[in-house]
Amino acid sequence: MTPPPLEILDLTVIYRDRPVLWDVDLTIPEGQLCAIVGPNGAGKSTLIKAALGMVPKASGRVRFFGQPLEQVRRRIGYVPQRTSVDWDFPTHVLDVVMMGLYGRLGWFRRPGKKEREAAMEALEQVALSDLAYRQISELSGGQQQRVFLARALVQDADLYFMDEPFAGVDAVSEEAILRVLEGLRARGKTAVIVHHDLQTVREYFAHLTLLNVQVIASGPTESTFTPRNLERTYGKQPLPGLDGQAEPERVWNS
Amino acid sequence: MELLSQAVLDYTLRNVVLGSALLGLIGGVLGAFALLRQQSLFGDVLAHAALPGICLAFLLTGSKTPSVLLLGGGLAGWAAALWVLAVLRHTRLPQDAALGVALSGFFGLGVTLLTFIQHGNQGNPAGLDRFIFGQAAGLLGSDVVGFALLGGVTLALVGLFYKEFKLITFDPAYATSLGLPTRELGILLTSLIVLAVMVGLQTVGVVLMAAMLVAPAAAARQWTNRLGRMVWLSGLLGASAGVAGALLSASRENLPTGPLIVLSITAVVFFSLFFAPLRGLFWQGLRTRQNRRRTALERLLLDAHLLANHGRLTPQELALHRGESLPKAWRHLNHLRVQGWVEPGKEGFRLTELGLRKALALEEALRPRS
Numbered sequence: 347m348t349p350p351p352l353e354i355l356d357l358t359v360i361y362r363d364r365p366v367l368w369d370v371d372l373t374i375p376e377g378q379l380c381a382i383v384g385p386n387g388a389g390k391s392t393l394i395k396a397a398l399g400m401v402p403k404a405s406g407r408v409r410f411f412g413q414p415l416e417q418v419r420r421r422i423g424y425v426p427q428r429t430s431v432d433w434d435f436p437t438h439v440l441d442v443v444m445m446g447l448y449g450r451l452g453w454f455r456r457p458g459k460k461e462r463e464a465a466m467e468a469l470e471q472v473a474l475s476d477l478a479y480r481q482i483s484e485l486s487g488g489q490q491q492r493v494f495l496a497r498a499l500v501q502d503a504d505l506y507f508m509d510e511p512f513a514g515v516d517a518v519s520e521e522a523i524l525r526v527l528e529g530l531r532a533r534g535k536t537a538v539i540v541h542h543d544l545q546t547v548r549e550y551f552a553h554l555t556l557l558n559v560q561v562i563a564s565g566p567t568e569s570t571f572t573p574r575n576l577e578r579t580y581g582k583q584p585l586p587g588l589d590g591q592a593e594p595e596r597v598w599n600s
Numbered sequence: 601m602e603l604l605s606q607a608v609l610d611y612t613l614r615n616v617v618l619g620s621a622l623l624g625l626i627g628g629v630l631g632a633f634a635l636l637r638q639q640s641l642f643g644d645v646l647a648h649a650a651l652p653g654i655c656l657a658f659l660l661t662g663s664k665t666p667s668v669l670l671l672g673g674g675l676a677g678w679a680a681a682l683w684v685l686a687v688l689r690h691t692r693l694p695q696d697a698a699l700g701v702a703l704s705g706f707f708g709l710g711v712t713l714l715t716f717i718q719h720g721n722q723g724n725p726a727g728l729d730r731f732i733f734g735q736a737a738g739l740l741g742s743d744v745v746g747f748a749l750l751g752g753v754t755l756a757l758v759g760l761f762y763k764e765f766k767l768i769t770f771d772p773a774y775a776t777s778l779g780l781p782t783r784e785l786g787i788l789l790t791s792l793i794v795l796a797v798m799v800g801l802q803t804v805g806v807v808l809m810a811a812m813l814v815a816p817a818a819a820a821r822q823w824t825n826r827l828g829r830m831v832w833l834s835g836l837l838g839a840s841a842g843v844a845g846a847l848l849s850a851s852r853e854n855l856p857t858g859p860l861i862v863l864s865i866t867a868v869v870f871f872s873l874f875f876a877p878l879r880g881l882f883w884q885g886l887r888t889r890q891n892r893r894r895t896a897l898e899r900l901l902l903d904a905h906l907l908a909n910h911g912r913l914t915p916q917e918l919a920l921h922r923g924e925s926l927p928k929a930w931r932h933l934n935h936l937r938v939q940g941w942v943e944p945g946k947e948g949f950r951l952t953e954l955g956l957r958k959a960l961a962l963e964e965a966l967r968p969r970s
Contacts (some may be wrong), residue, residue, distance in 0.1 A: 395773075436821065437634060437766075448767055456762075497774075578685045
């Protein structure tokens with residue numbers, strides 16, 4: 347049996363005097379779109395950052411495809427929250443996408459024609475080809491998100507981590523992002539996606555992890571997305587609409 | 601005799617001009633990264649923190665050789681940088697507070713030591729205070745050679761690590777995810793800024809050094825939207841300001857070089873803020889005004905079109921429709937006539953062919969899309 351793309355054992359992360367993640371065990375199956383869902387402050391982003399070594403672990407072990415991070419970095423792509431950078435940075439779209447190739451290029455080499463072509467291809471996948479030379483400060487939120495997505499796509503990784511790719515994007519971008527995710531899945535790639543919109547979980551993701559400092563439940567969305575599990579995650583029943591009634595949207599889009 | 605003094609003056613002036621230009625170049629290139637990393641004030645802290653280092657170096661060695669003193673200054677600047685980074689990592693103090701505390705703390709220590717040296721029996725201490733405001737006129741040929749070496753090292757490293765510096769400046773978390781040693785690269789960049797500060801201490805001094813990092817970069821940012829061009833332009837503007845300040849101060853007696861360099865680059869910043877074509881306030885204001893005027897005119901045309909469709913485009917009807925005075929309606933109709941969009945007709949006015957086409961195009965553009 348091949349080792350899973352992501353396996354986390356006993357992961358604990360402490361921030362100052364407070365555990366942000368407590369004894370997390372998690373196995374992500376290959377070739378699926380996997381959501382990580384939980385309330386604000388549940389440690390969703392921290393889980394990704396700790397797995398990728400950006401946040402120190404108090405304890406725990408993380409394996410990617412059965413190996414430690416350093417040996418498989420090339421196979422891992424990361425899409426940070428788009429609000430984590432200053433979009434007034436002086437550069438254009440294509441240049442940002444080419445940053446995805448900096449790891450592969452190695453020291454002292456500048457991106458050239460080959461890299462530019464690969465970046466253009468990735469931009470095509472997110473339907474932004476005609477904005478390749480657009481200044482990044484002129485992009486809408488959804489377009490920014492797609493640029494980050496293209497930057498990860500150009501890495502041609504096998505496992506993708508995405509931090510809230512659907513947060514604050516318009517319908518056009520949401521659709522474009524979803525199409526890309528479907529394409530990844532069709533090519534047998536795995537994606538771990540921090541998600542905040544309970545309304546779309548069942549529609550978008552085959553695998554679901556409910557997180558609130560600890561892993562509350564993890565498994566196929568069908569059997570995991572239950573009122574009981576949600577209540578244990580959020581401390582109350584967040585989705586009265588789960589049994590078919592309409593749900594007031596404002597509560598869960600915040 | 602006169603010839604001799606002229607030659608000495610020229611030698612001095614040459615050193616001052618070259619030294620100031622090199623400082624501007626180095627400060628400008630590194631300042632571009634400092635500005636984008638939102639570390640503008642960081643350079644200010646490094647510079648102020650150098651003063652106690654200079655004093656300690658003098659107290660420990662008794663030497664007044666610039667390289668010894670600057671080494672002390674550089675080490676102290678480095679210590680301040682590490683202190684600020686540690687405070688930011690381990691406490692909840694906001695960045696500006698951490699920088700403010702470090703800056704005044706180190707500078708206070710520096711001034712204390714300086715006073716102690718000047719009033720103590722430490723040999724002949726005169727001259728240490730020149731590092732506060734700088735003394736470009738005192739630059740020697742050997743200083744200039746040293747600056748050139750430091751400048752060469754800086755430019756070479758920025759060239760070699762350009763793509764990595766760009767990435768850790770734009771998106772450090774992503775750089776880490778690619779396996780880049782983000783923290784080490786950040787330390788390298790900060791160390792280069794320390795070097796730049798050491799170059800600046802003799803010329804513009806600890807108080808004004810920050811301007812040599814921030815100002816050229818701030819000006820260059822106004823003119824371009826590409827990092828590569830911004831870095832070079834920033835270096836070029838810094839160097840030009842260095843030359844301009846040096847020449848200005850030489851043009852008359854009793855004009856200080858360092859402050860004049862800083863004033864020169866500040867003038868460039870102001871000019872850029874207002875008149876740079878991409879981001880300049882002047883052009884932005886002009887564009888806004890033009891857009892507003894155009895939109896107003898287009899609204900007017902649409903109103904006229906509506907009235908004309910009902911066969912009564914007269915000043916009276918326009919005034920009624922828009923809720924404005926009759927003279928104003930007349931004026932508005934005249935605006936439209938000047939554009940060639942309306943002309944006098946049998947009763948009142950009518951749209952010209954051009955005006956009609958324009959109105960239809962506007963209506964088409966405004967129609968909500970499904």
